[in-house]
Amino acid sequence: MGKLLVLVIFSLLAIAAMADGRMTRVGQLDHFRDCDGCSEMVVLPSGNYMMGATEEEFRGVEDKYKVMYGYEVPRHEEHVASFAMANFAVTRGQFAVFAKETGFPRQGLRDFQRKNLGQ
Numbered sequence: 001m002g003k004l005l006v007l008v009i010f011s012l013l014a015i016a017a018m019a020d021g022r023m024t025r026v027g028q029l030d031h032f033r034d035c036d037g038c039s040e041m042v043v044l045p046s047g048n049y050m051m052g053a054t055e056e057e058f059r060g061v062e063d064k065y066k067v068m069y070g071y072e073v074p075r076h077e078e079h080v081a082s083f084a085m086a087n088f089a090v091t092r093g094q095f096a097v098f099a100k101e102t103g104f105p106r107q108g109l110r111d112f113q114r115k116n117l118g119q
Contacts, residue, residue, distance in 0.1 A: 039086040046082040050075055
């Protein structure tokens with residue numbers, strides 16, 4: 001759910017930037033900033049990609065990756081809608097500002113548990 005929320009927020013920011021003319025064209029991708037101190041955002045176009053793995057890719061390593069097998073096979077096509085993401089990695093300082101302004105929990109992603117992957 002968290003990843004979806006982030007994608008929705010980035011999409012809305014991209015739409016807002018396009019609407020008020022803050023978006024500029026750089027090469028093949030659109031770039032924009034929401035504010036002077038904000039990260040440069042890159043709008044990635046929608047498209048299709050192949051997700052997962054084939055049974056052949058697991059041959060000989062089934063025991064080592066048995067937990068992943070059910071998530072990876074069969075390889076299939078997925079569609080991703082256009083979204084925007086930061087052009088550069090987020091610094092600790094930028095993340096601290098985000099956490100303070102949004103009330104993001106102090107533990108953040110450290111609470112992730114491997115049981116989410118079936119281990």
